[in-house]
Amino acid sequence: MPSWSEAVERTVVFFTLGYDFLGWTIAGAALVGLICGVLGSLLYLRRLALLGDALGHAALPGVAGAFLITGHKALAPLVIGATATALLAALTITWITRVSRTRPDAALGIALSAFFGLGAVLFSILQASPSGAQSGLNHILFGNAAAITPGEVGLLAGIAAVTLAGVTLLYRPLQLASFDPVGAKLAGVPTGVLHYGLMTLSALAIVASVQSAGVVLVAGMIITPAAAARLLTRRLHAMLAAAAGIGAVSGVLGAWLSFLMPGVSSGPAMVLCAALVYGVAFALRLRRPRAAAEAAA
Amino acid sequence: MSLYTLFIEPWTWGDWMWRGTLVASLVGVVCALLGCFLYLRRLALMSDALAHVALPGLVGAFLLTGSTGPAAMFLGALGSGLLTTGLVEGIRRAGHTRDDAAIGVVFTALFALGVILLTAFASDADLDASCVLFGDVLGVPTHAVWTLGGLTLAVIAAIVALWRPLHLATFDPDTARLLGVPVGALHLGLMGFVSITTVASFQAVGAILVVAALITPAATAHLLTRRLHAMLLVAAGHGALSALLGMYLSVWLNCSTAGAMVCVGALLYFAALLWSRKPRDGGAPP
Numbered sequence: 001m002p003s004w005s006e007a008v009e010r011t012v013v014f015f016t017l018g019y020d021f022l023g024w025t026i027a028g029a030a031l032v033g034l035i036c037g038v039l040g041s042l043l044y045l046r047r048l049a050l051l052g053d054a055l056g057h058a059a060l061p062g063v064a065g066a067f068l069i070t071g072h073k074a075l076a077p078l079v080i081g082a083t084a085t086a087l088l089a090a091l092t093i094t095w096i097t098r099v100s101r102t103r104p105d106a107a108l109g110i111a112l113s114a115f116f117g118l119g120a121v122l123f124s125i126l127q128a129s130p131s132g133a134q135s136g137l138n139h140i141l142f143g144n145a146a147a148i149t150p151g152e153v154g155l156l157a158g159i160a161a162v163t164l165a166g167v168t169l170l171y172r173p174l175q176l177a178s179f180d181p182v183g184a185k186l187a188g189v190p191t192g193v194l195h196y197g198l199m200t201l202s203a204l205a206i207v208a209s210v211q212s213a214g215v216v217l218v219a220g221m222i223i224t225p226a227a228a229a230r231l232l233t234r235r236l237h238a239m240l241a242a243a244a245g246i247g248a249v250s251g252v253l254g255a256w257l258s259f260l261m262p263g264v265s266s267g268p269a270m271v272l273c274a275a276l277v278y279g280v281a282f283a284l285r286l287r288r289p290r291a292a293a294e295a296a297a
Numbered sequence: 298m299s300l301y302t303l304f305i306e307p308w309t310w311g312d313w314m315w316r317g318t319l320v321a322s323l324v325g326v327v328c329a330l331l332g333c334f335l336y337l338r339r340l341a342l343m344s345d346a347l348a349h350v351a352l353p354g355l356v357g358a359f360l361l362t363g364s365t366g367p368a369a370m371f372l373g374a375l376g377s378g379l380l381t382t383g384l385v386e387g388i389r390r391a392g393h394t395r396d397d398a399a400i401g402v403v404f405t406a407l408f409a410l411g412v413i414l415l416t417a418f419a420s421d422a423d424l425d426a427s428c429v430l431f432g433d434v435l436g437v438p439t440h441a442v443w444t445l446g447g448l449t450l451a452v453i454a455a456i457v458a459l460w461r462p463l464h465l466a467t468f469d470p471d472t473a474r475l476l477g478v479p480v481g482a483l484h485l486g487l488m489g490f491v492s493i494t495t496v497a498s499f500q501a502v503g504a505i506l507v508v509a510a511l512i513t514p515a516a517t518a519h520l521l522t523r524r525l526h527a528m529l530l531v532a533a534g535h536g537a538l539s540a541l542l543g544m545y546l547s548v549w550l551n552c553s554t555a556g557a558m559v560c561v562g563a564l565l566y567f568a569a570l571l572w573s574r575k576p577r578d579g580g581a582p583p
Contacts, residue, residue, distance in 0.1 A: 049398040050342055053405075057505075100570050105397065106341040106516045110566060113509030117559025120505065124553035142412055216349075217412075220405030227398045263416045268409035275406030285393050 007260055014259050021146060025259070028148040029251035029266065031156040032209040033221060033274075037247030038163055039202050040226035041240050045178040046198075050105075051090065052222030054112040055206045056215045058089030060119030062207075068126055075151050079207055086203035089115050094199075142214040142265035146258065156208050163201060167240060170194070175236050212251070213267040220271030221247060228278040231285045250274035307548045317501075318544045320437050321558060323445040324498040325536025327452050328510035329518075331491050333525070333532050336515035337467045338484075342397065344491060344511035346385070346404035348504040350377045351495045353411030360418060367444070370496055378492025381407060382485065437501040444497050452490060456529070459483070464525055506555040510536055513562045520566075520573040535565055 017023050036052070043051055059082035066081030089111045096107035167174065176184035177191050185191050202222075209218050229242035254270025307314055335344055351374040358373025359365055381403055388399040456463065465473040466480045474480050491511070498507050518531035543558025550557070 044395070044398055047395060047397060049395065050345075050401050053345065053401060096570070099574060100520060102516045102520065102570070103336070103339060103341065105339060106336055106512050106519075109341045109345055109508060109512035110516055110563060112345065113505055113512065113559050114563030114566075116505045117509060117556040117563070120503075120553040120556030121547075121550070121560060122552075124556065125550065128551065217405055217409055219401060220409060223398050223401035224405065227394050227402050230398075231393055261417055264413050265416065268412040271405050271409035272413065275402065275409070278402055278406075282388070282391070282393070286391065 010260050011256065014256050022259075024148055024150055024153050025146050025255050026252055028153045028156055029212055029255035029270065030248040031153065031160050031251075032212045033225065033247030033249065033251030033270070034244045035156065035160050035163055035205045035247075036209060036213075036218070036221040037225040037229070037243035037245070038167060038240055039198070039205050040222035040247070041229060041236075041243045042167075042174065042178060042198055043202065043222060044226040044230060045236075046181075049223045049226070050108055050219065051093070051202065052206060053219035054089055054093065054108050054115075055086040055203055056210065056218040056222075057112045057119070058086045058115035059083075059207050059210055060215055061085045061115055061122055062119075063210075064119050064122035064126055068122060075149070075155070079155065079204075082207040082210070083203050085115060086207055087200060090199040090203060094195075142216065142267050144211070144258075144266060146255070146266070148211050152208065152211050159201070159205050159208055163205065166197070166201065171237070178236065212255070213270055214265065217267040217271045220267075220274060221251070224271065224274040224278050225250065228274070228281040231278070231281040246274060246277050250277060303549070304545070307545070314544075314548075316437060316439065316442060317554065318541060320442055320445060320501045321540035321544060321554070322537045323442070323449050324494075324502050324506070325510055325514070325538075325540040325558075326533045327445065327449040327494055327536075328498065328507060329514035329532035329536035330452055330456060330529055331487065331494060332511035332515035333518065333529050334463070334467055334487055335491065335511060336519060337525075338470075341512045341515070342400055343382075343385070343488070345508050346381055346400050347378050347488070347491050348495050348499070348507045348511075349404045349408040350381045350411070351492065351499065351504065353377050353407045353414065354492075355496070356411050356414045360414065367440075371493060374496035375489060375492050377407065378488060378495070379485070382488040441497070441501055445501075448494060448497055452494075455486075455490070467525070502555045502558070506559055509559040509562055513559075513566050514539075517562075517566045517569045520569045535562065539565055 013019070014022060014026075017026075040049070040052065043049055062080075062082035062085030063078055065085070066077040069081075070077045092111045093104075093107050096102055096110065097104045100107075102110070173184065173189040173194060176187060176189055177194050181191055206218050206222070209221065213221050225243045225247040226239075228246050229239045232242050233239050250270050250273035253273040254268075255266050257269040257273070258264050258266035332341075332344065335341055354373035354375070354377030355365075355370055356373075357377065358369040361373075362369045384403045385396075385399050388394050388403070389396055394402065462473065462478040463483060465476065466478050466483050470480050495504070495507050498510070502510070514532035514535035515528070517535045518528040522528045522531050539558050539562035543561040544554060546552075546561060547554040547557035
């Protein structure tokens with residue numbers, strides 16, 4: 001634990017970008033929070049909040065597989081591999097739910113554990129091989145915002161642009177499909193296309209967030225800002241904006257805490273900040289009588 | 298490569314092979330039994346939550362007592378498991394956040410807290426976060442066999458003794474409540490057992506295998522059976538079989554044992570899914 005004066009000093013260094021890499025760190029952490037907040041809100045409204053958990057875990061075999069095939073830690077193959085397995089997990093969950101009597105929550109749990117188990121198998125093979133000894137499993141599991149590269153920030157910025165553009169252009173159909181899927185289908189909204197589009201974007205976003213948040217806790221960044229925003233507002237555009245803001249602030253605060261206390265990974269710190277916001281929002285919501293809250297909506 | 302080298306020879310390599318398979322089978326059976334009740338009450342993902350929050354429980358117990366002894370670890374995991382159940386239940390009752398999101402908010406926050414406490418304050422403890430996730434089947438100590446054996450017997454005894462009320466509370470909680478069955482107490486008891494099982498299991502097999510062992514056998518059995526006792530038996534069989542086959546796979550490929558068991562369990566599930574698809578529930582386009 002750093003002393004107070006050390007903490008103040010490091011805080012000043014952090015926010016005045018005292019090191020070159022800090023600009024990338026802060027930008028990356030804010031982008032992760034923003035993307036996860038927006039996509040998380042859309043998933044939350046479709047009762048798919050825990051999908052982020054499954055997709056985050058499912059990125060692991062993709063990372064390990066890409067590493068095994070290429071033999072080094074290049075960004076492009078890792079992102080392609082991880083996105084492919086995360087997307088495969090999303091399709092598996094959709095498929096299980098449609099063709100069998102297995103309940104959706106269990107389908108999610110099966111896909112999550114199966115893909116993570118496969119990832120564990122691949123990683124154990126990788127670590128036994130000479131090239132993979134320093135593959136940095138711990139960073140992939142728990143995130144390290146400070147080690148983010150400009151290339152990864154660029155990828156995050158690209159995903160953020162696509163997400164924001166998509167949400168703005170498709171706002172009406174998304175709104176209909178989120179609150180009233182049956183009505184949306186009747187009104188001719190291509191709900192299937194929207195569903196798979198959301199899945200693809202979520203898979204990409206989760207993969208790109210893994211460097212900062214880690215595979216285990218990216219779920220927290222998907223769920224918690226969205227749930228907190230939902231407590232504060234019932235309108236979709238306000239919820240999207242609030243979730244993006246809460247996510248971005250939590251992301252930056254998490255990266256700051258991780259910089260302040262060496263050894264603390266950034267993923268857990270981000271999720272804890274988001275959970276604090278959720279706790280405050282929950283307390284605010286409890287103080288407001290239910291009837292008044294409904295009337296205000 | 299003959300059948301002998303593939304199937305028989307590994308058993309002559311030493312005690313660890315026998316002990317690892319025995320421990321993994323016990324984990325498979327006890328988790329499968331508990332998992333059926335979680336599954337039927339639509340609480341499958343509580344197993345994901347409880348497996349993750351065992352970590353903050355262990356770290357908290359270490360920070361409070363300064364020991365990593367079994368008693369402190371059990372109480373820590375049990376405490377954080379019950380705390381999670383209480384928090385999720387509290388958020389659910391307040392009614393502002395959806396059930397699945399409530400589970401997600403609580404367990405990710407507690408898991409994050411656990412990782413931070415571990416790295417910031419308890420780095421000298423003999424706890425390793427990635428070991429918690431993946432476990433070490435082959436390095437499992439002998440006393441774990443006794444703990445898990447006792448736990449399995451206790452779970453079987455509890456299911457047999459409480460068969461009627463459990464059956465009722467699982468399928469029709471409202472009627473059960475009217476008939477005076479203590480549904481809340483059974484729920485807490487189930488969560489307590491799952492928390493204890495999680496911590497007893499995951500030294501051996503890691504948190505992820507615990508999640509898989511709680512969900513996959515129950516889902517497989519649910520595809521194949523229509524009655525509770527049949528479901529419990531099939532699930533237990535699935536748990537034991539995936540432990541045995543997973544052990545072989547990990548020996549052949551020289552890879553993570555827990556991971557291999559999860560993969561085998563998932564393959565068995567998909568086999569059951571394809572086999573059980575009837576025309577009535579198959580083939581319907583989305």
